[in-house]
Amino acid sequence: MSPIAWLAGLGRSVLTLLAVFGRVTLFALDALSHIFRPPFYPREFAAALLHIGWLSLPVVGLTTIFTGGALALQIYAGGARFNAEAVVPQIVAIGMVRELGPVMVGLMIAARVTSSIAAEIATMKVTEQIDALVTLSTHPMKYLTAPRILAALITVPALVAVGDIIGIAGGYAVATQNLGFNPAAYLKNTADFLEPLDIVSSLVKGAAFGMIAAIMGCYFGMHSGRGAQGVGRATKSSVEAAAVLILAANFVLTGVFFSL
Amino acid sequence: MIRMENVHKAFGDNHVLRGVNLEIPTGTSMVIIGGSGTGKSVALKCILGLINPDSGKIYVDGQDAATGDRDAFLAKFGMLFQGGALFDSLTVWQNVAFRLLRGSLKRPVDEARAIAIEKLRRVGLKPDVADRYPAELSGGMQKRVGLARAIAAEPEIIFFDEPTTGLDPIMAGVINELIREIVTEMGATAMTITHDMSSVRAIADNVAMLHGGKIRWTGPVSRMDDSGDPYLDQFIHGRAEGPIESVR
Numbered sequence: 001m002s003p004i005a006w007l008a009g010l011g012r013s014v015l016t017l018l019a020v021f022g023r024v025t026l027f028a029l030d031a032l033s034h035i036f037r038p039p040f041y042p043r044e045f046a047a048a049l050l051h052i053g054w055l056s057l058p059v060v061g062l063t064t065i066f067t068g069g070a071l072a073l074q075i076y077a078g079g080a081r082f083n084a085e086a087v088v089p090q091i092v093a094i095g096m097v098r099e100l101g102p103v104m105v106g107l108m109i110a111a112r113v114t115s116s117i118a119a120e121i122a123t124m125k126v127t128e129q130i131d132a133l134v135t136l137s138t139h140p141m142k143y144l145t146a147p148r149i150l151a152a153l154i155t156v157p158a159l160v161a162v163g164d165i166i167g168i169a170g171g172y173a174v175a176t177q178n179l180g181f182n183p184a185a186y187l188k189n190t191a192d193f194l195e196p197l198d199i200v201s202s203l204v205k206g207a208a209f210g211m212i213a214a215i216m217g218c219y220f221g222m223h224s225g226r227g228a229q230g231v232g233r234a235t236k237s238s239v240e241a242a243a244v245l246i247l248a249a250n251f252v253l254t255g256v257f258f259s260l
Numbered sequence: 261m262i263r264m265e266n267v268h269k270a271f272g273d274n275h276v277l278r279g280v281n282l283e284i285p286t287g288t289s290m291v292i293i294g295g296s297g298t299g300k301s302v303a304l305k306c307i308l309g310l311i312n313p314d315s316g317k318i319y320v321d322g323q324d325a326a327t328g329d330r331d332a333f334l335a336k337f338g339m340l341f342q343g344g345a346l347f348d349s350l351t352v353w354q355n356v357a358f359r360l361l362r363g364s365l366k367r368p369v370d371e372a373r374a375i376a377i378e379k380l381r382r383v384g385l386k387p388d389v390a391d392r393y394p395a396e397l398s399g400g401m402q403k404r405v406g407l408a409r410a411i412a413a414e415p416e417i418i419f420f421d422e423p424t425t426g427l428d429p430i431m432a433g434v435i436n437e438l439i440r441e442i443v444t445e446m447g448a449t450a451m452t453i454t455h456d457m458s459s460v461r462a463i464a465d466n467v468a469m470l471h472g473g474k475i476r477w478t479g480p481v482s483r484m485d486d487s488g489d490p491y492l493d494q495f496i497h498g499r500a501e502g503p504i505e506s507v508r
Contacts, residue, residue, distance in 0.1 A: 127343055129346075131341065134310055135310075135338075136359050137364070138358075
């Protein structure tokens with residue numbers, strides 16, 4: 001391949017990426033604006049709260065409890081190399097609340113919620129249900145996307161809070177049952193070490209990740225191609241995009257909260 | 261009255277509509293026929309605003325379809341989609357009463373349910389169907405539910421997209437009769453797109469044939485058989501030989 005052809009290919013890829021970024025941004029702004037403009041659909045919002053929040057609790061709980069337990073084991077083993085085993089409660093707390101809690105919950109939401117939103121909306125698109133909504137004087141952005149995005153914005157921080165607590169509980173269980181830590185001292189060290197900024201950063205990350213997960217599901221669902229292949233591709237792309245954006249947003253937000 | 265004036269629509273290099281001119285007088289039933297991929301559905305979706313035409317004008321009751329209050333415009337329409345397009349997550353009665361449960365036509369739930377059950381009865385479905393989900397119904401029943409939904413808000417204009425596709429001949433005949441009866445008793449303006457010639461004869465007051473992105477022939481259904489148009493003749497008699505190219 002000649003250098004000019006290679007450069008042209010690179011240019012095309014960059015332009016395509018910028019165009020996609022622009023389309024997603026415009027879609028997100030449009031979707032967010034519909035949250036504040038009537039008509040509102042409380043029944044759809046309630047269903048989204050249930051689906052995104054309540055029904056995600058088991059997977060969030062299982063993911064974070066094992067993560068917290070494994071974190072305690074790793075910190076204990078690593079700390080033992082320089083006689084710092086005693087920092088397990090503090091590092092489990094900070095690790096779960098600042099990083100692992102939000103990221104694990106975000107990725108689980110991307111897997112569970114983004115995929116289901118994208119598949120559901122894409123199927124509605126290919127079976128003309130979205131056209132049917134329009135002919136029934138119902139704006140698809142208001143009826144389908146706004147309730148889901150608002151529900152994710154509210155429930156994912158709550159899930160992160162629950163995940164943080166369960167993760168710390170996982171670390172507590174391992175540390176007190178297997179590693180010989182005193183239960184009361186473990187809890188005191190955990191509570192003393194955490195600062196309000198740690199908790200605020202965790203919840204803000206949860207809100208950002210929830211919004212990303214829901215917007216990606218809605219965007220790829222609404223822009224799905226035809227047929228079963230189109231639905232499959234939309235679902236796959238939505239999860240990939242949500243996972244990458246959640247990790248990128250985590251890096252940016254960590255920088256904003258703790259490096260500036 | 262619905263009037264399309266020189267409507268063009270292309271998807272990339274594929275010029276689907278190349279200057280469609282068509283008039284559907286108020287209270288009449290127009291059936292648009294034509295081969296697969298000739299733009300029948302695109303024309304219908306352009307009228308509804310689901311697809312924006314590249315150029316040309318569409319008027320509904322003298323009002324430009326591209327301007328004005330969109331909700332008021334759509335409130336005039338009911339539509340039966342080819343696959344039914346019923347909402348999987350809602351029960352049958354909630355599908356039928358969708359428009360009556362939200363928006364400007366909102367009614368109390370009990371009243372909306374009663375209207376839905378009455379419309380289901382009108383299309384030949386018993387009340388016990390009301391609480392089922394669309395996935396629990398046969399194809400013919402789903403079409404009937406789609407038809408009940410299309411007429412639930414008593415629209416002035418009803419569109420039917422391939423109403424008999426996928427149905428056996430007896431069920432297709434039942435749906436055709438229902439459409440004809442309902443359009444007549446409601447006094448609605450109807451536009452149907454189909455390839456099914458039995459539907460054309462059962463439903464149509466007037467027929468238009470779309471070919472090559474334009475209206476090739478239009479006239480009363482009674483003149484369809486002696487139109488003298490070779491394209492229309494080939495289509496309605498299903499002949500492989502003729503001016504319309506067929507792929508073997």
